[in-house]
Amino acid sequence: MSEQFRALIVDDDREMRQSLTVLLERSGWSIDAVGSAAQALAKLDVTAPDVVLSDVRMPGMSGLELLDEMMARPAPPLVLISAHGDIPMAVEAIQKGAYTFLEKPFEPRRLLTVMRHAGEKHRLSDMTKRMREQLVSLSGLDRVLLGNNARVVELRAQAVDLAMAEGTVLIKGETGTGKELVAHALHRLGHRRDKEFVAVNCALLAPDKVEEQVFGKTDGLLGSFRKADQGTLFLDEVGACPPEVQTKLLRAIETGVVQPVGSDETFQTNVRIVAATNEDLQDLVDAGTFRSDFLFRLNTFELHLPRLVDRGEDIVMLFENFVAQLCETYEIAPVEMTAEDAAALLAHDWPGNVRELRHVAERRVLAARRGAGSVAEALRTDDLIDDVPATLREAVARFEKTLISQAISTHEGRMDAVAEALGIGRRTLNEKIVKLGLEKSKLLE
Numbered sequence: 195m196s197e198q199f200r201a202l203i204v205d206d207d208r209e210m211r212q213s214l215t216v217l218l219e220r221s222g223w224s225i226d227a228v229g230s231a232a233q234a235l236a237k238l239d240v241t242a243p244d245v246v247l248s249d250v251r252m253p254g255m256s257g258l259e260l261l262d263e264m265m266a267r268p269a270p271p272l273v274l275i276s277a278h279g280d281i282p283m284a285v286e287a288i289q290k291g292a293y294t295f296l297e298k299p300f301e302p303r304r305l306l307t308v309m310r311h312a313g314e315k316h317r318l319s320d321m322t323k324r325m326r327e328q329l330v331s332l333s334g335l336d337r338v339l340l341g342n343n344a345r346v347v348e349l350r351a352q353a354v355d356l357a358m359a360e361g362t363v364l365i366k367g368e369t370g371t372g373k374e375l376v377a378h379a380l381h382r383l384g385h386r387r388d389k390e391f392v393a394v395n396c397a398l399l400a401p402d403k404v405e406e407q408v409f410g411k412t413d414g415l416l417g418s419f420r421k422a423d424q425g426t427l428f429l430d431e432v433g434a435c436p437p438e439v440q441t442k443l444l445r446a447i448e449t450g451v452v453q454p455v456g457s458d459e460t461f462q463t464n465v466r467i468v469a470a471t472n473e474d475l476q477d478l479v480d481a482g483t484f485r486s487d488f489l490f491r492l493n494t495f496e497l498h499l500p501r502l503v504d505r506g507e508d509i510v511m512l513f514e515n516f517v518a519q520l521c522e523t524y525e526i527a528p529v530e531m532t533a534e535d536a537a538a539l540l541a542h543d544w545p546g547n548v549r550e551l552r553h554v555a556e557r558r559v560l561a562a563r564r565g566a567g568s569v570a571e572a573l574r575t576d577d578l579i580d581d582v583p584a585t586l587r588e589a590v591a592r593f594e595k596t597l598i599s600q601a602i603s604t605h606e607g608r609m610d611a612v613a614e615a616l617g618i619g620r621r622t623l624n625e626k627i628v629k630l631g632l633e634k635s636k637l638l639e
Contacts, residue, residue, distance in 0.1 A: 199313040202241060203227040204234040204248035204260065214247065221306050231255035235263055243270050244313040245293075250276035250283070258287060265291045271312040275300060339376070340515055341508030345500050356495050357383030362447070362467040364432075364475075364492045367499030370549030373470035374430060374619040376497065381426040386466055389425030393621040394418050397434035404439045408446065410454040419452045419463045427465045432492065433473035433484065440488045447491055467492065502544040502551060510536050512548065513569075516555035519615050521562075523600045529562045535569035542573055552617045556597075595630045598623070607634055 201223050205211045211227045218225055226241045228234050232255055234246065246264070250257035257274050264272055271293035276283070284295040293312045296305060339350050356363050357380045365373045374393065381391045399407060410417030418427060429435075435443065446452055447467055453460045469492045478484035502509060510531070517529050544550055554572045561567025597616065605611040613623040627634070 198222060198224050199245070199310070200224040200226070200241065200243045201309065201313075202234060202237055202243040202246045204229075204231060204246065204252070204257070206230060206249065206252045210249070217302055217305070218309065223309070231257065231260035231263075234260060238264075238269060244316045245270055245309055246272045247309065248272060248274055250274050250287075258283075258290070261287065261290050261292055270316045273308055273312055275305075339372070340512055341505055342511070343500070343505045343508045346505060346508060349497065349499070353380060353497060354383060356380060356497065358385070359495065360385075360466060361494035362469065362492050363495045363497060365468065365470040365497045365499065367470075367472060368501055368547055369472050370547035371499040371501065372548050372617075373472075373499060374428065374622075375614070375617070376499065377426075377428045377430075377468045377470060378613075378619060380468055381428075381466075384426070384466065386425050390422050391426045391428065391620070392418050392422035393428040393430055393619065395430045396439070397431040399435065399439050401436050401438050404442055405455050408443065409452040412454055412456040415454075417452065417454065419446055419465060420461060422465045423463045425465065427467055429467065429469040429492075431471065432469040433471040433475055433478055435484075435488075437483065437485065440485045444485065444488045444491055502547040503542075507540070509539050509544070509551065513539055513551055513555055516552050516617070517559055520555060520559040523597065523604055523615065524559060524563055525600075526559070526563050529559060532568070538569040538573060549617065591630060594626060595632065598626060598630065599632060602632070602634060 199222070201218055203211055203214050203218075203225060205214070205227075206229050208229070211229070215225045215227050226237060226243065228237055231248070231252060234248065237243075238246075246260075246269070248257045248260055255263075257272075257276070261272050261274070272291075273293050273296065274287050275296045275298055277298035287295045293315070294308055296308065339346050339353070341347075353376065363377075363380060365376055367373050377393075378391060381387060394408070406415065406417070408418045410420055429443070446463075450463045450465070451460050452463055475484055475489050475493075479486045479489055502512075505512075514531055517531075521528050539551075546553070554569065557572040558567055558569055561572065598612070601612045601615050602609075605615060609623065610620060613620045616623065618626075
């Protein structure tokens with residue numbers, strides 16, 4: 195490492211502090227030294243050391259107690275030294291998370307080696323963390339899984355790990371938790387990002403047509419597996435897959451070999467499978483409607499998306515994020531959040547999860563465009579809107595057409611960004627554009 199390491203020395207013995215300071219500074223370290231564990235805790239955030247080197251037995255807070263405090267927060271490695279140490283104390287320190295334990299009198303070269311290795315580990319860990327954050331941001335995962343809730347923070351880190359893997363991933367979560375958006379993020383983060391992401395709704399696979407839809411036909415229809423070759427195949431609502439369809443999918447997933455309907459020719463494919471379900475697949479296995487071997491093939495890795503109601507104050511953060519996006523789309527001034535709005539959001543049960551939250555945000559922004567409204571009113575879905583067309587179908591179509599048109603214009607035709615801003619998958623967006631008769635080129639004129 196070319197950049198100078200920094201250490202924080204903690205020892206109540208002034209001569210020992212000075213001796214350690216001289217030793218490390220001569221080896222190129224930048225040093226801060228304090229006489230107590232309490233002073234060390236105050237210094238940690240200010241000095242941002244690569245390693246903390248601490249005595250064990252000190253007045254007030256001991257080195258082991260300092261370790262406990264450091265383990266409760268993001269902190270650098272802690273190397274403990276003591277003239278009174280014994281094997282049980284060393285074992286306890288390591289089990290609690292100390293980098294290592296050295297007894298006085300220590301051999302200077304040994305100490306310097308330990309400190310250098312601890313510093314390098316910290317720098318590598320810090321660099322890895324920054325790379326993860328950059329990857330999460332670039333993939334849009336930070337917006338799909340926005341929040342500071344501990345489960346969501348862990349889920350973002352887990353998603354980065356799984357994106358780099360090649361095994362199948364099963365995404366579990368209630369309706370509206372964002373399973374397809376997470377699947378897209380896994381694809382964008384992984385090695386297959388430059389290839390196709392193909393989504394298949396298993397609930398819509400007819401047993402008599404599944405081979406044509408999934409494996410293709412001789413008349414040129416490629417089928418889902420060949421479309422996704424070298425890319426990602428997303429099996430949505432996999433729990434709704436009929437048993438006979440499960441058998442055919444399992445064989446194709448295991449071998450990668452597909453044979454188009456009406457052809458004697460076979461094709462070898464290489465796809466990464468990501469599946470999603472809002473059901474407990476083990477319950478379906480127990481009920482005899484889902485094959486156990488199919489489940490074992492799908493759940494190499496699992497991601498569990500939490501219910502919105504379990505994410506605490508993240509609800510307010512997510513709502514404000516949706517409102518900001520929609521205000522930009524509708525080109526209106528930002529909508530201010532009141533204490534009453536936040537209370538209404540936190541008091542709601544959110545059976546529709548993140549999808550429902552976005553719908554409430556849409557209603558809030560539409561009301562703000564007319565100079566009225568509140569979150570409490572937006573939560574009352576039975577309220578009538580003055581300018582609704584004659585039928586519900588017409589109203590929904592008009593609203594979707596306006597929202598999608600403005601989003602395409604705002605994001606200058608970048609369809610991944612449009613889908614993300616609208617909170618829907620790219621496949622769903624494409625289907626709506628076709629259904630509504632929108633022409634992207636005219637919207638960008």
